[in-house]
Each structure stands twice: as structure tokens, then as C-alpha cells.
Amino acid sequence: MAKRIDVSGLHVYYGDFLAVEDVSMTIEPRSVTAFIGSSGCGKSTFLRTLNRMHEVTPGAYARGKVLLDDLDIYGPDVDPVLVRSEVGMVFQKANPFPTMSIYDNVIAGAKLNNRRMSRSEADDLVEESLRGANLWEEVKDRLHKPGSGLSGGQQQRLCIARATAVKPSVLLMDEPCSALDPISTLAIEDLIHQLKEDYTIVIVTHNMQQAARVSDRTAFFNLAGPGKPGRLIEMGETNQMFTRPEKKETENYITGRFG
Amino acid sequence: MSTTTTQPPGPETGPTEAALRHASLPRYFPTALLASCAAVVAGVLLAFSSFGAILWALLTAASYVVITVTASARVEGGRKATDRFVTSLVYGCFLLAIAPLVSVLWTVLRNGFDRFDGYFLSVSMNGVLPSMDAGGVYHAIVGTLAITGMATLISVPIGVMTAVYLVEYARGRIKRVITFFVDVMTGIPSIVAGLFVVALWMVLFGPGHTNGAAGAISLAVLMIPVVVRSSEEMLRLVPRDLREASYALGVPRWRTITRVVLPTSAAGLTTGIMLAIARVIGETAPLILTAGSSAVSINWNLFDGQMMSLPVFIYSQVRMGGAVNYERAWAAALTLILTVMLLFFLARMIGRAFAPKSAR
Numbered sequence: 001m002a003k004r005i006d007v008s009g010l011h012v013y014y015g016d017f018l019a020v021e022d023v024s025m026t027i028e029p030r031s032v033t034a035f036i037g038s039s040g041c042g043k044s045t046f047l048r049t050l051n052r053m054h055e056v057t058p059g060a061y062a063r064g065k066v067l068l069d070d071l072d073i074y075g076p077d078v079d080p081v082l083v084r085s086e087v088g089m090v091f092q093k094a095n096p097f098p099t100m101s102i103y104d105n106v107i108a109g110a111k112l113n114n115r116r117m118s119r120s121e122a123d124d125l126v127e128e129s130l131r132g133a134n135l136w137e138e139v140k141d142r143l144h145k146p147g148s149g150l151s152g153g154q155q156q157r158l159c160i161a162r163a164t165a166v167k168p169s170v171l172l173m174d175e176p177c178s179a180l181d182p183i184s185t186l187a188i189e190d191l192i193h194q195l196k197e198d199y200t201i202v203i204v205t206h207n208m209q210q211a212a213r214v215s216d217r218t219a220f221f222n223l224a225g226p227g228k229p230g231r232l233i234e235m236g237e238t239n240q241m242f243t244r245p246e247k248k249e250t251e252n253y254i255t256g257r258f259g
Numbered sequence: 260m261s262t263t264t265t266q267p268p269g270p271e272t273g274p275t276e277a278a279l280r281h282a283s284l285p286r287y288f289p290t291a292l293l294a295s296c297a298a299v300v301a302g303v304l305l306a307f308s309s310f311g312a313i314l315w316a317l318l319t320a321a322s323y324v325v326i327t328v329t330a331s332a333r334v335e336g337g338r339k340a341t342d343r344f345v346t347s348l349v350y351g352c353f354l355l356a357i358a359p360l361v362s363v364l365w366t367v368l369r370n371g372f373d374r375f376d377g378y379f380l381s382v383s384m385n386g387v388l389p390s391m392d393a394g395g396v397y398h399a400i401v402g403t404l405a406i407t408g409m410a411t412l413i414s415v416p417i418g419v420m421t422a423v424y425l426v427e428y429a430r431g432r433i434k435r436v437i438t439f440f441v442d443v444m445t446g447i448p449s450i451v452a453g454l455f456v457v458a459l460w461m462v463l464f465g466p467g468h469t470n471g472a473a474g475a476i477s478l479a480v481l482m483i484p485v486v487v488r489s490s491e492e493m494l495r496l497v498p499r500d501l502r503e504a505s506y507a508l509g510v511p512r513w514r515t516i517t518r519v520v521l522p523t524s525a526a527g528l529t530t531g532i533m534l535a536i537a538r539v540i541g542e543t544a545p546l547i548l549t550a551g552s553s554a555v556s557i558n559w560n561l562f563d564g565q566m567m568s569l570p571v572f573i574y575s576q577v578r579m580g581g582a583v584n585y586e587r588a589w590a591a592a593l594t595l596i597l598t599v600m601l602l603f604f605l606a607r608m609i610g611r612a613f614a615p616k617s618a619r
Contacts, residue, residue: 056506058430085509095500099522099613109508112518159504166508 002029002200003069003086003169005050010064012042012049014057020046021229023064025219029169032192032201034211034238037221038253042230043204046221047172050202051087052080068170085109088168092175094155096147096162103143105158106130109166125165133161134191153184160191164199171195173203177210189214208254212242220250282334289327289343296323320351364596371593374586380594384567385556389579396591398557399572403598405561406471406550406568407540410478415532417479418486419521425487426494427516444484452480453545460549471561474550474568478539485538489531493524525613533606537599543570569595 005027012020020042027033035043048054049062052073066073073083096105106126110117117125126143130136135157139150147158156176163171173192177185192214195201205211211218219235234241234250245251300318304310324347332340379395387394421441425434456477460468497520505515521528546552551565552575558566569591576588 051507053503053507056503081506081509081511083509084507089503089507091500091503091507093500095498095504097501097504097519097523099519099525108505109510112505112508112510112514114514162504163507 002198004029004067005170005200005202006065006067007050008065008067010046010049010062010066012045012054012062013060015059018229020049020221021224021231023232025232025235027200027202028217029200030196030198031216032196032203032214034215034218035202035204035221036206036208036211036218036253037230037233038223039206040230041221041223043219043221044174045230046232047174047202047204048089050170050172051084051089053084053089055080085166086168087170087172088163088166090156090159090163090171090173090176092178094152094159094179096150096155096158098146098148100147101144102139102147102150102158105147106161106165108162129161129165130158132164132195133157134187134194135161151184153180153187156180156184156188157191160188160195164195168199170200170202173201175204175206178206185210208242212238218242220245220247220253222249222253281336281339283339284331284334288330292326293319293323296326320347323347324351367589367592367596370586370589372590374590375593379587379590383555383557387555389576389584390581392583394587396569396572396587396594398554399567399569399591400594400598401557401559402471402550402554402566402568403540403570403595405559406474406478406546406566407536409472409475409561410482410539411532411536413475413479414482414486414535418483418532418535419490419528421483421487422490422494423516423521425491427512427520441484441487444480445488447480449477449481449542450544450548452477453548455480456545456549469549469551469565470563471550471558471566474546474566475561477545477549478542481542481545482535482539485535486532489534490524490528493527493531494520496527497523522613526610529606529610529613533603536602540599540602541570541595543574546571547574569598 007026008024010020010023011018023046035047037043045054050066050073054060054062062074064074068083068086072078073080073087096102097108100108103126104111106129107117107122110122110125127136127140130139135154138154139158142149147155150158156179160171160176177188180188189210192201192203196216203211203214215238217235218238218241220233220241221230222233223230234245234247236246241250242254245254251257297315297319300315300322301310304315304318324344327347328340328344331343380400381397382393382395383398384394385398421437425437429437456473459476460473501519501523502515505519506512510518546568550568550571552567552571554565554567558564573588573591573595576584576591
């Protein structure tokens with residue numbers, strides 16, 4: 001189910017502005033890859049190019065190759081809509097659909113696409129996805145209540161359940177814990193540990209302890225300078241990145257000596 | 260007394276606490292003062308036997324403001340006094356603003372009830388001479404509902420879809436051009452919209468074709484820009500997050516719009532549409548030009564013959580000038596207001612059914 005991502009020579013633009021320059025990396029299946037770096041260095045932008053979500057912003061586009069196993073998702077006949085059902089995404093701010101119940105939120109991917117599903121199939125999918133997101137026990141008695149009534153951490157897990165319910169092979173997470181308290185964060189981190197059994201997970205985080213805790217490999221992004229595009233500085237095993245980084249820039253960032 | 264800064268402040272005293280406290284007027288002060296001002300002013304006016312409601316209200320308000328601000332400045336200090344002054348000012352403006360509204364409603368209710376009954380609502384003016392003590396408004400209700408209904412059916416799809424296009428798809432120059440023309444359309448005087456349809460009908464069907472559909476189209480011309488504008492605002496309120504959440508599930512854009520964006524903003528869209536209907540339901544000038552002003556019988560057919568409507572009915576009755584005509588005009592005005600209120604009530608119900616659920 002999980003797939004490998006191979007990026008080579010990817011440039012990302014907003015109109016004329018080059019936001020991310022020449023990134024090449026390999027993201028291993030069934031593992032967690034963390035992107036770290038200062039604000040505005042292009043790591044979220046780069047993450048969003050991995051499921052072509054980036055193009056939703058007017059004027060934004062990308063040049064280069066992103067291989068999902070063997071398929072170039074930027075190939076000429078590739079439909080971004082189908083790419084996104086293969087590469088799911090969880091956002092910084094939990095965003096359950098306000099008009100839908102918890103139940104409907106979980107199966108939103110199928111429902112919004114009018115996929116036919118029997119009642120029992122839907123029930124099973126909801127239970128499986130909510131169990132997978134460690135949320136089932138907390139919400140099983142109020143599945144038909146609105147999703148916006150949950151706490152922030154629960155909402156975020158609901159969004160993860162919603163993303164996994166469409167059975168993607170890759171899960172992108174854009175700072176999924178930055179608006180959560182430590183306990184909810186811990187719940188999500190535990191969840192990430194479980195999810196990596198089945199998915200390729202890429203997570204953007206500002207919290208370096210979190211990167212160290214959850215990820216197998218870490219990539220460090222930085223700006224070449226003010227107004228310059230962001231670049232991938234270094235990527236490696238998380239242990240090695242946090243103990244013996246190869247580049248001075250990485251070491252400065254990780255140890256808090258900046259610039 | 261400066262030594263206390265080094266030790267923790269006691270539970271009761273200490274300079275920090277004293278500095279945070281402030282003398283204030285008692286809570287009942289404004290109410291009590293207003294009541295006594297009203298009583299005293301009324302007494303004085305009665306003593307001079309020159310009591311008038313408006314004079315009384317003005318003098319009461321003036322004396323209340325002067326006394327409150329002075330007392331507050333003495334006891335509570337400058338900032339609180341300013342606060343009380345501005346508060347009084349805001350309340351005063353509010354009362355001033357709703358006075359005409361209440362007055363209009365009251366006048367319509369009082370005059371309208373003379374003739375407002377089941378008979379009036381259920382018969383037309385067919386075969387009734389203008390001065391006879393008979394006849395009703397049923398044909399005008401029919402006309403108003405049919406014409407406004409058709410106008411709504413035309414302008415809601417066009418308006419909402421234009422708004423969707425502007426918010427979700429249009430970029431750059433074309434967006435500016437459309438927005439500009441929508442703004443221009445908003446400013447079209449209603450009589451011009453009527454003339455436009457008269458000219459259009461002349462070209463299409465030749466002279467002498469006055470019917471409800473023409474009226475509906477002229478109202479639609481007035482309604483579309485209002486619907487576009489309000490729907491645009493409502494669609495913009497839908498957070499980008501929700502659209503992205505939907506895209507991230509592999510949902511195409513058009514389904515995202517129809518299944519996520521529109522339902523999320525449904526309550527606001529309904530309110531906007533209701534406001535647009537309320538804006539056109541009282542239009543008179545374009546309907547006189549397009550749907551005629553002399554229909555007296557019930558006509559459900561939008562495409563054949565003149566059609567009376569409530570505003571035109573009011574206009575033509577007032578023009579006849581007899582006492583019974585005035586009664587009919589007032590009763591029709593009351594009918595119109597009640598119709599609009601009923602529509603608003605319905606819109607609230609619809610809006611509530613669609614509104615995003617946030618209850619825990």
C-alpha cells in the first residue's frame with residue numbers, strides 16, 4: 001500500500017517568484033520523514049507539491065519530477081484529482097466539514113465523490129478509520145453529532161481518520177500538532193507511529209523534539225538569503241541529523257545558533 | 260507606603276489594590292435618574308400646560324445626559340464620564356433610527372386594519388367600481404407572488420452562479436470587468452429596468468404586449484446584482500481550509516463547490532436572496548410600465564394579459580383618491596409588509612436547517 005516518493009530537480013514557483021529551488025530527495029515507504037527549517041523556507045510549499053495541492057493557489061506551479069513509485073505525478077496525462085486521492089493530506093488547522101456529522105466527515109471522501117457504498121460497508125469504514133485514528137472510543141456514542149463539537153485534538157484525529165478513509169498510500173502532514181496541547185500532540189505522535197506500518201508519512205514540523213521523536217529520516221530546508229528561494233540543505237537518518245549533521249548550517253539550526 | 264512593593268500585597272489593602280479601585284456610581288443610577296428626569300420634565304411641562312410627547316422626550320434625554328455626565332465626571336473621573344456620554348449618544352441615535360420604522364409600522368397597522376380581513380384577502384376587484392365598498396386584493400397578491408417568484412427563479416441561478424464564478428474561477432481582468440458591471444447594474448434606477456423590458460418586448464412581440472413575464476424580467480434585472488453581491492460575500496466567508504480539505508480527499512473542484520462550499524454558505528445565501536426579494540417585492544415603477552396598472556381580475560398567467568401587484572395596487576388606489584380607496588391602499592400596504600415578514604420567517608427556517616451545526 002505504501003509507496004516510495006522520488007523527487008528530482010523540483011523547482012516550485014508562485015507566478016514569477018521561485019519559492020523552492022532544485023530539490024531532489026527520496027522518501028522511503030513505511031517510514032516517517034520529517035521536514036524541518038525556519039518559517040518561510042519552503043518546506044510546506046514543497047510538501048504541497050507532493051500531492052499537487054500547491055496548484056490550488058492561483059499562479060503557482062512546479063517544474064521537475066515527482067515519482068510515486070514509477071508514476072510521475074507531474075506527467076502530462078496525470079489528473080491532480082486522482083493524485084490527491086492517492087496522496088492524502090492533514091492540515092495545520094483541523095478542518096472538519098462544519099455541515100457534516102462525525103460519521104459523514106469520516107466518509108466524506110467517498111460521499112463527496114458520490115461513491116456508492118452500502119450501509120454496512122460505510123459503518124465498517126467509519127469504525128476502522130476512527131479506530132485507526134485512536135478516536136473510536138471517544139466518539140462512538142455520538143457519531144451523528146457535528147464534528148465541530150469535538151476538541152481541537154479530537155478534530156485533528158478526525159481529520160486524520162478522514163484522510164485515511166480514502167485509503168491513500170502516502171499521508172502528508174503539515175504541522176499537524178502546532179495548534180494542539182502536549183497531550184493531544186502525544187496522541188497524534190503515537191498515531192503517527194502506528195500509521196507508518198501502512199503508509200508513507202511526511203510531516204512538516206517546527207518542533208525539533210517532535211521531529212526527533214517521530215521521524216526515521218529528517219530533511220532540513222533553509223533559505224539561501226532574504227528574498228532567495230528555499231533549498232534542501234541536508235537529508236539523512238534522524239539520529240545522525242540530530243547528532244552529527246554534515247553541514248554547519250544544519251548544526252546551527254538544530255542547536256539553536258541561528259544564521 | 261512605598262515599602263509594600265517588596266512584600267506580597269495583603270488580601271484587603273495595599274497601594275496596588277487601592278490604585279485599581281475606583282469610586283463608581285451605583286448600578287441603579289442610570290435607570291433611577293432616567294425615571295426621575297422623565298417624571299420631573301413631565302411635571303414641569305404639565306405645570307406650564309404645554310405637554311407634548313416629542314418635547315417631553317427631548318427634554319428628558321437632554322437633562323438625563325447633562326446630569327449623568329456631570330455626576331460621573333465628579334464621582335468617577337473623565338474617562339468614565341466620556342464613556343457614559345458616548346453610551347447615551349449611541350442609545351439616542353439608535354432610538355432616533357428606529358423611530359421612523361416604528362412609526363411607519365404603526366401607521367400601516369392602524370390604517371390597514373380598517374379593511375384587512377379574510378374578505379379583502381380573498382376577492383379581486385373584478386366588477387367592483389372604485390368607489391364601491393367592496394373588492395379586495397387577491398388578484399394583486401397573486402400577481403406579486405407570480406411576478407416575484409418568476410423573477411427569483413430567473414435571478415437566483417444566474418446570481419449565485421455568477422458569484423461562484425467570481426469567487427472560485429475568475430482571475431484578473433475578466434473578474435474586474437464582471438465586478439464592475441455588477442456594480443453598475445446595482446445602480447440602475449428601477450424605472451430604467453422597466454423601460455428596458457418595455458423596449459425589449461416592443462422588439463420581440465410588437466406594441467401592446469403587457470404581461471407578468473415582462474414585469475418579472477424587469478425585477479430580475481434589479482435582483483441579479485443584489486444576489487451576486489451578497490452571494491459573493493457569503494462564498495468568500497467559506498474558509499480556504501475547507502476547500503483544501505476537500506481537494507486533499509481527491510474530490511474534484513466542481514464537487515467541492517456543490518457539496519462543500521455551497522452547503523456551508525447556504526444559510527448566508529438564503530438570507531442574501533431574501534434581502535434581494537424584499538428589495539424588489541415593493542418595486543412599483545417597472546411593474547406599472549411592464550405588467551400594467553389596470554388589471555382587476557385574478558390572472559395566474561404570466562404570459563397573457565395585465566397583472567396587478569400589491570405596490571401597483573396601492574399606487575392606483577391612492578391615485579383614485581376616495582376614502583374607500585385609501586382604506587384599500589393601507590390594507591394592501593399591510594398585506595405587502597406581512598408578506599415580506601412571512602418570507603423572512605421562511606428564510607430563517609430554511610437558513611437554520613442548512614446552517615453549519617456547532618452544538619456540542
